Amino acid sequence: MSADWAAARSAFRLKALPRSLVSGGVILGLSLVLALWPSLLAPYDPTAFDYSALLAPPSWAHPFGTDNFGRDVLSRVIHAYTIDMQIAIFATIGPFIFGTIVGAFVGYAGGLWEAIFGRIVDATITFPFLVLVIAIVSVLGPGLGNMYVAVGVVGWVFYARLVAAEIKVQKRLDYADAGRVMGYTPLRIIFRHLLPNAITPAIVYWVTDMALAILLGSSLGYLGLGAQPPAAEWGVQIADGKNFMNTAWWISVFPGVAIVLTGLGFSLAGDGVAELLRVRR
Amino acid sequence: MAMSANMGPNGNTDGNENAGLVVRGLTTTFDTPRGQAIAAADVDFDVAPGEIVGLVGESGSGKSVTLRSIMGLIRKPGRTTGHVDWRGRDLVAMSSEELRRIRGSEIAMIFQEPMTALNPVLPVGLQIEENLIAHTTLTTRQRRSRALELMNIVGIPAADRRLDEYPHQFSGGMRQRVMIAIALACSPKLLLADEPTTALDVTIQDQILKLLLDLRDRMAMSVVLVTHDLGVVAATCDRMAVMYAGRIVETGAVAEVFARPRHSYTRGLLGSVPRSGTSRTMLQSIEGTPPSLTNLPTGCAFHPRCSFATDICLKERPVLEAVTSPTRTVACFHHERVAEAEAIL
């Protein structure tokens, strides 16, 4: 295939600029504002009972209605941003950092380390992720802290695998040899030279992983293994409302919309970041 | 058959079944964010039955696009206009079903890189036979024996066993033979070969070219051979057309063009080929790089790299015109000076 052909095609690929990054970024920006200052926008105290307005349908006073304790659903959805955005970050940042470091070393060292690591990866992915997390949480005890531990124990593997693969490619390139010739220590070569070029896939995965973390966190909340009532968390709220779906759908439906929207924000942003970094290279 | 800039004396081919291939005003463009890229512009050329025509130029000159445009293989965002008359029918205008019937049966194509052009997950026998399924009514057994015959024609040993093997089990040269066998399956009248030997070793390259020549003689087939290698042109082609920046700049019989190029670009290409029988000189390369297809120079696209260029070359684009004979054409204001200069060299 001649070059003009390829050039004409690749020129076309440049056309798509990450519109998804913009829309994802807007959603996440708003989510972050709600997470940081929920009291500014929430009309009521999210845990205040109001026995005069039990299971009230959406109205001007309660735009998302109230639940079976008379709590304002809108205020609870807004306050849940604090917990769920926290889950998105806390459940992923540990695995991201730890996995990146391990992956960088394994990818650079190769040989036996890589073989051992390969076995760990193989074995880890044979456990259904959710089942393993549930099992660990149930052993450690329910709650957000233990959930972070459980996710961390498993999650770092995926980052490490991505980084190791990329480091392996990078270390064969000339500039890595140049670093070795210059007499730099392996540490300096890995972190100053290789990693900045190798971390892209891990960053892209991180953004989408935050969407998965919200889904996981709310699922555990729903099962009663994550955030504990009466805390406002979307999964907990949906579980609270599930018995009222036929009579008071608003208790469960609105928190679900918040999950979908936030998840969408992360997944759009992830696509956008992927596209952006791919074009840059 | 004339290779003329305009509709020459033989250009009008309506209803002429024996006219071979007549390409007129073939233009292929791609819409890109940086503007429209004109990959092939106003290409005219003819291929007579039994003739081998070389299409020559640097990478990016539009050779492959021209070939693919003839076959109707340009996909969006690309667009092809103009006329490709094949035995009196216009390939550009015809329905996709009509075109499908011609592809692979009357006109076949071979690609540069057999490793990517052959489907990696299908046995080569099937890849030959599916051609026969599409265009013939042969039975399963007849198809198998035809596939065997084709493998023998293109010189693949142990054909019976190898039909069930996959492309990755063949060497580069053998893979190219497989592709030729696929192309020949329905005894095409015209073979479009897109740099068929570029990916191969020199010795294998030679075998494949000999095979093509041999097949042309045996099957009375016309060939359009796209290449950037003038040595290949000299060894195989009857006539040649030189492309630059999507346009044909010079055509003629191979011997004539080699003896006295009339376009400065052709002269440059020839200067970069070692030749026997002449006194030893330094190999030359053409200064500068090919232009971007989205941002072509004004006037003659070659003028920034041309040592003969004058003011007119910046302002006007020279048209492809017949000189000395109807089959000898060139698009250059200064072709006389170029021809003279070559004589001095």
Place this chain on the structure above:
Amino acid sequence: MPLFSFVIRRLLQMIPTVIFILIVTFILVRLLPGDPASAMLGDRARDADVERINRQLGLDQPVVVQFFYFVRRVVTGDLGNSIGLKVSVSSLILQRLPVTLMLTGMSALIALVLAVPLAFIAASKRERLPDSIIRGAFQMGLSMPVFYVGIVLLTVFAAQLKLFPVGGYGDTLGDRLYHLFLPALTLALSFAAVLMRNLRASIIEVMNAEYVDFATAKGLRSRVILFRHILRNALISTVTLFGLQIGTLLGGAVITETVFAVPGAGRLLIDSIYGRDYPVLQGLTIALAVLVSLTFLITDIVQAWLDPRIAR
């Protein structure tokens, strides 16, 4: 027979994986705070019971010896007894796992039926309206938690429209398919989104491959080009993804079975957690992990069959 030796090699590779699975599940139960037996039996346990459980689990031995006992028991199919249900864990699993397999099988099928045509439409109308709509839909699908989809489908189609039962599991095959349809659909939606995203990308890649141009140049019918040349090659990477996603699918099944009260292995897992039935939890974790590694094996074989370059 390269495929045969490939299968053998692949089977041998499973051995270290299974050993690792056993180590992890062994450690898991050892992580229980305090005395495992008391943890299982609760605060009001009688000393005799604690001792019996300790002996049953071999807890009076050194850790390495305990592990070997554990491995020996598991290999012979003895996963201990359920504390809550008073039956052997292996019989419980054998009873519940088929339900989960049927659920995940159905949802994988639904997901494929949804994903393949949609991915193809999206890929061929790339960057145009149908593509945008389909991509938007799968972005949504990826962002929807399974339990939420389940509750909504359950309310709308079972409780309100009464088209499907609100939960449970039938007796005859037809009845079971009917009961499992909504749960399977729930599980299929997000799976379809993942498949679609991958399949769309690989169809686009394959459509741009030289061999597709060559197939067109051979004058093949578009149906042949689509099925034999494009889809077959595009499916190769999807088969791998299918295997890698089976874990996610089983995790989703845990939640779906909880939402729809389907008596499968996932529901059993959650019950065992609420009931602190650790032998069941441990046994199920082993069974599910082994199931996943078997699926990896099967998808590898399918892939080797689709792509002759692999089994060499």
